[in-house]
Amino acid sequence: MRNDRLLEVWNDTVDGHHLIGSLIIGGAVSLGAFQAAEWLLGMFIDDPRMARTYAMLFGIIGCVVGGAICAYLFRPKREVVEDTVDTENLQGVLAALYADYGSRGGVEDLPEAVRSELRELELEEAFLVYERDHAQGDAVALAEHDLGRAGREGVKS
Amino acid sequence: MMDALLAQLPVALGMGIIGAVVFSAIGLISGSDETTTIAPLTLLVVLIGVPPAGVYTFFLAGAVSKHMTHAVPTALLGIPGDTMATPMMREANYLRQLGVPHIALRKMISGGVIAALIAVPVTVVFALLLAPFGGFVQHTAPYLFLIAALAIAYFSPGRWAAVLALGPFVLIIVALQNLTAAHGVKLGVSYFLGIAIGPLISDLFLVLSPAERARRKRDRPARFSLAPDVKRWSGYFPNPLKVLDSRQTSWTIGTAVASSLTFVFSPVAMTVIMGEVVSSRIRHVYHRLTTTLAVRNGVTESTYIAEALIPLMAFGLPLSPVAAGPAAPLFNAPPRFTVDSASGQVNNLHNLLGTWEFLVYGLLAVVLALLIAYPFSMNYARRAASFVSRNISHEAIIGTFVGLILVIGLWEGGLLGLLVVVTVGLVGGFLSRLLGFNIGVQFMGFYIAVLTVPALTALL
Numbered sequence: 001m002r003n004d005r006l007l008e009v010w011n012d013t014v015d016g017h018h019l020i021g022s023l024i025i026g027g028a029v030s031l032g033a034f035q036a037a038e039w040l041l042g043m044f045i046d047d048p049r050m051a052r053t054y055a056m057l058f059g060i061i062g063c064v065v066g067g068a069i070c071a072y073l074f075r076p077k078r079e080v081v082e083d084t085v086d087t088e089n090l091q092g093v094l095a096a097l098y099a100d101y102g103s104r105g106g107v108e109d110l111p112e113a114v115r116s117e118l119r120e121l122e123l124e125e126a127f128l129v130y131e132r133d134h135a136q137g138d139a140v141a142l143a144e145h146d147l148g149r150a151g152r153e154g155v156k157s
Numbered sequence: 158m159m160d161a162l163l164a165q166l167p168v169a170l171g172m173g174i175i176g177a178v179v180f181s182a183i184g185l186i187s188g189s190d191e192t193t194t195i196a197p198l199t200l201l202v203v204l205i206g207v208p209p210a211g212v213y214t215f216f217l218a219g220a221v222s223k224h225m226t227h228a229v230p231t232a233l234l235g236i237p238g239d240t241m242a243t244p245m246m247r248e249a250n251y252l253r254q255l256g257v258p259h260i261a262l263r264k265m266i267s268g269g270v271i272a273a274l275i276a277v278p279v280t281v282v283f284a285l286l287l288a289p290f291g292g293f294v295q296h297t298a299p300y301l302f303l304i305a306a307l308a309i310a311y312f313s314p315g316r317w318a319a320v321l322a323l324g325p326f327v328l329i330i331v332a333l334q335n336l337t338a339a340h341g342v343k344l345g346v347s348y349f350l351g352i353a354i355g356p357l358i359s360d361l362f363l364v365l366s367p368a369e370r371a372r373r374k375r376d377r378p379a380r381f382s383l384a385p386d387v388k389r390w391s392g393y394f395p396n397p398l399k400v401l402d403s404r405q406t407s408w409t410i411g412t413a414v415a416s417s418l419t420f421v422f423s424p425v426a427m428t429v430i431m432g433e434v435v436s437s438r439i440r441h442v443y444h445r446l447t448t449t450l451a452v453r454n455g456v457t458e459s460t461y462i463a464e465a466l467i468p469l470m471a472f473g474l475p476l477s478p479v480a481a482g483p484a485a486p487l488f489n490a491p492p493r494f495t496v497d498s499a500s501g502q503v504n505n506l507h508n509l510l511g512t513w514e515f516l517v518y519g520l521l522a523v524v525l526a527l528l529i530a531y532p533f534s535m536n537y538a539r540r541a542a543s544f545v546s547r548n549i550s551h552e553a554i555i556g557t558f559v560g561l562i563l564v565i566g567l568w569e570g571g572l573l574g575l576l577v578v579v580t581v582g583l584v585g586g587f588l589s590r591l592l593g594f595n596i597g598v599q600f601m602g603f604y605i606a607v608l609t610v611p612a613l614t615a616l617l
Contacts, residue, residue: 003378004374004376006374006375006376006377006378007364007370007373007374007375008373008375009360009361009364009373009551009555010188010356010357010360010551010555011188011236012187012188012236012379012551013375013378013379013551014550014551014552014555015552016364016370018550018552019364019552019555021552022552022553022555022556022559023361023555023556023559025556026555026556026557026558026559026560027556027559027560027563029560030560030561030563030564031560031563031564031567034563034564034567034568049492050205050206052568053201053204053205054205055568056201056204056564056565056568057201057205059560059564059565059568060197060198060201060561060564062560062564063557063558063560063561063564064557066556066557066560067553067554067556067557067560068553070550070552070553070556070557071548071549071550071553074550074552074553075550076378076546076547076548076549076550076551077378077379077550077551078378078379078380078381078546078547079377079378079379079380079381080381080382080383080543080546080547081380081381081382081383082382082383089254090255090256093251093254093255094255096251097251097255097442097446098442100251101436101442101445101446102442103440103441103442103445104440104441105440105441106441107441107443109440109441110441110443110444111402111404113402113403114402114441114443114444117260117402118443121256121257121260123255123256123257123443127443
């Protein structure tokens with residue numbers, strides 16, 4: 001999807017024209033609901049203050065309706081890919097992880113409950129392989145080597 | 158006492174269910190900050206005259222549910238569900254890359270369940286211990302707010318810049334209040350909404366400016382990978398004590414108790430700190446990731462409960478960042494609930510509910526949230542995350558919040574109210590972005606303007 005109107009607003013991507021459309025629709029529907037409710041309820045409720053409060057309720061419902069209309073009209077600008085775990089890079093991820101947090105003790109020292117959790121997740125082997133290959137000293141060197149690539153992918157936030 | 162409890166039970170139950178359902182859904186939508194969603198809806202519930210117990214269960218069940226379902230986008234999409242979810246992004250991302258995002262999700266939610274259950278009784282006991290000082294606190298409230306604001310500012314990302322920026326920020330609010338008072342308009346929620354939604358308002362202004370818009374151009378949509386989910390238990394209601402191992406459970410309980418006692422600090426800061434304290438004590442890196450997530454999400458629940466309930470029960474004054482922000486309508490929702498700045502007189506849930514009601518309805522609200530949000534997010538997390546990310550565009554979310562700004566601003570103060578929301582949002586949004594003068598500090602700045610400034614000028 002190629003689009004030269006894409007902008008980053010409030011931590012996500014939007015289409016500039018769609019954003020303007022959403023502002024107009026969101027504003028018009030919510031305000032319309034609020035004003036119409038205030039006018040209509042004013043005829044039935046004696047206390048104008050309560051009428052106005054209930055009108056606010058309709059205004060908030062209007063916000064949600066406006067949002068729903070925008071969601072229907074404007075599709076998300078997100079590429080959502082179904083993740084398949086890239087097990088080849090698992091050792092790279094582990095390198096970034098160990099470099100980031102450090103680890104005292106290996107899988108063997110874990111309580112049995114945690115170890116069997118790792119085993120169920122089919123991760124125990126990967127951790128064991130990593131720990132065997134990077135016993136103490138060279139763990140740091142390899143972590144630094146891999147950190148460039150895996151680290152960038154590792155922490156996006 | 159039993160009669161009073163039973164009389165309000167149906168409304169407490171009904172409102173708690175509504176709160177839990179509504180905020181379970183809102184929690185799935187990233188960017189739905191607590192203050193912008195919980196504060197206006199709670200205000201609405203207060204003003205349409207729902208009995209006190211219903212107001213209380215609505216708020217509490219809503220907040221607890223939201224902090225469970227916010228784990229869904231955080232774990233599965235790598236987008237923080239709301240402000241409180243940001244400290245969990247790093248650990249959640251690593252587990253996603255290891256191919257086990259469902260573990261991140263389950264550890265977070267189970268930690269939340271345990272912490273929420275612990276936090277209510279601990280909070281009630283602590284509030285009872287503090288209650289004898291209530292008179293003193295109400296008497297000296299204007300100065301306590303000043304001290305709390307300075308402390309919260311210093312511990313914000315802005316440090317001294319935030320402390321010094323409090324002066325001009327308070328001045329702006331005092332000036333706006335005098336301006337609206339001259340036209341017979343008195344505003345409260347408009348300030349909260351402006352502060353909470355400031356980052357959106359300032360961003361909308363920024364993209365209107367050509368130079369900044371060029372910098373914000375993107376040549377492709379944001380890419381998210383939706384992680385697979387694997388169900389590893391039978392039945393509908395997984396046992397949180399089986400999802401966490403014994404060490405994780407005890408750390409979650411310990412930090413929930415500890416963070417209930419530190420109710421005046423920023424909830425995000427407490428979440429970060431408690432996570433670090435525990436993380437440094439866990440030896441193996443995998444165990445560290447999962448334990449940190451359980452503890453951190455637990456703390457998001459316990460700090461929210463404690464920060465809302467302790468000031469409410471013990472003092473009736475909003476003396477914490479949560480009480481001053483998302484929980485503000487429980488304290489101050491004129492004409493129904495009021496805090497008189499001059500006399501320290503309060504008329505809100507503090508007077509309307511007794512200790513047993515706070516405890517019993519508090520537990521009821523948490524249990525309702527657990528029965529609704531917990532199995533929902535455990536069983537349907539992936540489908541919910543997939544639906545939201547594929548069907549709800551960011552434009553639609555922005556349109557909804559802009560509608561909210563218009564309705565609340567115009568409702569409270571007509572055109573003047575709307576202008577105040579936009580002004581506070583624009584200034585607050587920039588101060589937060591550029592100086593690290595974050596939302597919690599801004600809420601405290603608001604209370605200095607309405608409580609401390611009148612008290613000080615009365616002395617002169």
